Amino acid sequence: MAYSDKVIDHAENPRNVGTLDKEDPTVGTGLVGAPACGDVMRLQIKVSDDGVIQDAKFKTFGCGSAIASSSLATEWIKGKKVEEAEAIKNSDIVNELNLPPVKIHCSVLAEDAIKSAIADYRAKQAAKR
Amino acid sequence: MAIKLPIFMDYHSTTPVDPRVIEEMLPYFNEKFGNAASRSHAFGWTAEEAVDYSRERIGKLINAQSEKEIVFTSGATESNNVAIKGVAEFYKDKGNHIITSVIEHKAVLDTCKRLEKEGYEVTYLGVGKDGRVDPDDVKKALTDKTILVSIMLANNEIGTVQPIEEIGKLTRERGVLLHSDAVQGVGKVPFDVQKMNVDLASITAHKMYGPKGVGGLYVRRSKPRVRLVAQMDGGGHERGMRSGTLNVPGIVGFGKAADIMMKEGKEEGVRLLGMRERLRKKLDSSLEEVFVNGSLEHRLPGNLNVSFAFVEGEAMMMAIKDVAVSSGSACTSASLEPSYVLRALGVGDELAHSSIRFGLGRYTTEEEIDFVSDLVIDKVKHLRNMSPLYEMYKDGIDLKSVQWVAH
Numbered sequence: 001m002a003y004s005d006k007v008i009d010h011a012e013n014p015r016n017v018g019t020l021d022k023e024d025p026t027v028g029t030g031l032v033g034a035p036a037c038g039d040v041m042r043l044q045i046k047v048s049d050d051g052v053i054q055d056a057k058f059k060t061f062g063c064g065s066a067i068a069s070s071s072l073a074t075e076w077i078k079g080k081k082v083e084e085a086e087a088i089k090n091s092d093i094v095n096e097l098n099l100p101p102v103k104i105h106c107s108v109l110a111e112d113a114i115k116s117a118i119a120d121y122r123a124k125q126a127a128k129r
Numbered sequence: 130m131a132i133k134l135p136i137f138m139d140y141h142s143t144t145p146v147d148p149r150v151i152e153e154m155l156p157y158f159n160e161k162f163g164n165a166a167s168r169s170h171a172f173g174w175t176a177e178e179a180v181d182y183s184r185e186r187i188g189k190l191i192n193a194q195s196e197k198e199i200v201f202t203s204g205a206t207e208s209n210n211v212a213i214k215g216v217a218e219f220y221k222d223k224g225n226h227i228i229t230s231v232i233e234h235k236a237v238l239d240t241c242k243r244l245e246k247e248g249y250e251v252t253y254l255g256v257g258k259d260g261r262v263d264p265d266d267v268k269k270a271l272t273d274k275t276i277l278v279s280i281m282l283a284n285n286e287i288g289t290v291q292p293i294e295e296i297g298k299l300t301r302e303r304g305v306l307l308h309s310d311a312v313q314g315v316g317k318v319p320f321d322v323q324k325m326n327v328d329l330a331s332i333t334a335h336k337m338y339g340p341k342g343v344g345g346l347y348v349r350r351s352k353p354r355v356r357l358v359a360q361m362d363g364g365g366h367e368r369g370m371r372s373g374t375l376n377v378p379g380i381v382g383f384g385k386a387a388d389i390m391m392k393e394g395k396e397e398g399v400r401l402l403g404m405r406e407r408l409r410k411k412l413d414s415s416l417e418e419v420f421v422n423g424s425l426e427h428r429l430p431g432n433l434n435v436s437f438a439f440v441e442g443e444a445m446m447m448a449i450k451d452v453a454v455s456s457g458s459a460c461t462s463a464s465l466e467p468s469y470v471l472r473a474l475g476v477g478d479e480l481a482h483s484s485i486r487f488g489l490g491r492y493t494t495e496e497e498i499d500f501v502s503d504l505v506i507d508k509v510k511h512l513r514n515m516s517p518l519y520e521m522y523k524d525g526i527d528l529k530s531v532q533w534v535a536h
Binding site for chain 2: 003008011012014017019031032033034035036037038039040041042058059060061062063064066067112116
């Protein structure tokens with residue numbers, strides 16, 4: 001299968017690989033997928049007091065398209081308000097990366113990872129109050 | 130010496146044609162272009178002579194008693210189809226039971242599945258963790274209705290070599306025919322149809338440095354004489370077993386390729402085993418959590434199938450894109466299912482997704498082995514640094530205890 005240039009670029013030079021402190025109340029962590037399915041994404045966000053995503057990090061076990069989808073996701077959500085990040089659709093990722101049909105699940109996983117990280121952040125915030 | 134990229138380490142998929150083979154084939158495209166079935170003129174006789182010489186050379190490689198036991202086909206898929214369907218159809222009054230293994234090539238498995246739809250019964254034997262069929266399981270599965278056992282010589286993914294000789298003893302005793310898909314193993318590991326009591330064997334030229342599009346089926350002619358119903362109707366070529374004008378240049382190339390294997394295969398195997406072990410030891414000593422899939426002892430010398438835990442196979446192949454290898458990861462297939470062969474070993478889906486198959490062959494060099502092992506070590510480390518699973522492993526988390534959200 002031929003990869004699009006954008007997938008290759010993200011897979012070879014992934015943005016925002018890393019780990020944020022998951023105990024930090026301003027950090028939300030999303031862990032989605034399963035090793036047995038061949039892809040696991042962990043996406044983390046650090047949110048400022050005014051609800052802006054200051055930092056985003058990811059680590060992904062998965063194919064090049066999965067790595068590219070999560071790399072792109074972190075790039076997109078950085079600097080966005082939480083609500084804006086929440087509105088990102090997997091189809092946006094598919095279009096940007098030119099993913100073929102068999103790789104659409106990678107973009108779905110990236111969308112889930114964003115949503116899951118936001119949910120975790122909100123749960124932490126709610127627990128604080 | 131500078132390394133030429135890309136590097137081919139996928140010799141189980143196919144092999145380049147040996148220049149000595151090409152040289153021998155060339156005259157048969159134009160100068161000696163006759164149809165081997167033309168019995169009435171010199172053009173035909175020349176072609177027929179060349180074809181029969183190839184039969185002899187191929188027969189010798191597997192120790193056939195007569196060159197007449199070699200039937201030419203378009204490749205091993207056709208050979209497997211003819212062998213299994215042809216025998217099933219001919220012996221249907223004798224029985225309707227076939228025994229095979231779960232790790233056979235799809236050309237065998239899907240042929241058996243079709244026969245099941247037609248009312249035949251098929252037993253699919255499992256394999257051990259080492260990737261081998263237990264002859265005892267064959268013995269237990271044999272019934273009065275069994276007409277054929279089909280077990281491959283060597284597996285295309287994990288390179289494990291099956292105990293054909295032991296299985297052959299059992300089938301001969303019970304008067305059941307034994308077919309072996311010998312494509313990956315012939316010329317590379319011992320294969321002797323007399324000693325092993327093999328009655329039918331599928332082989333192909335392009336896995337042994339011959340051209341694509343030409344294969345062969347060994348069909349025993351005595352003790353017992355194997356009969357089969359042709360699956361291709363037409364002019365009655367190949368003693369009625371496979372109609373169709375013979376691919377004379379291809380067959381000439383096949384014969385030469387077999388001749389080279391006969392003379393050089395053993396020595397080549399020793400060289401490949403040395404390089405395979407060099408690669409394995411380098412990877413094993415520099416990386417943690419590397420698992421060889423299948424038996425190391427009973428294995429093709431040029432095969433190394435390993436799983437690099439916490440790294441997905443397709444991402445790995447992309448990271449080493451200057452090296453042509455293969456993976457059992459689901460992402461390499463349209464089905465999104467990981468390799469059925471690795472699953473049969475009980476490898477576990479996560480490690481199946483992490484598998485890489487290195488296939489070494491005639492033109493692999495030590496320099497390439499060193500280059501590839503350094504590259505692979507570097508990229509595995511790189512990908513592990515971005516793998517959440519590796520981080521969890523390093524933090525002492527048991528990955529099996531995690532509640533994963535499958536999608």
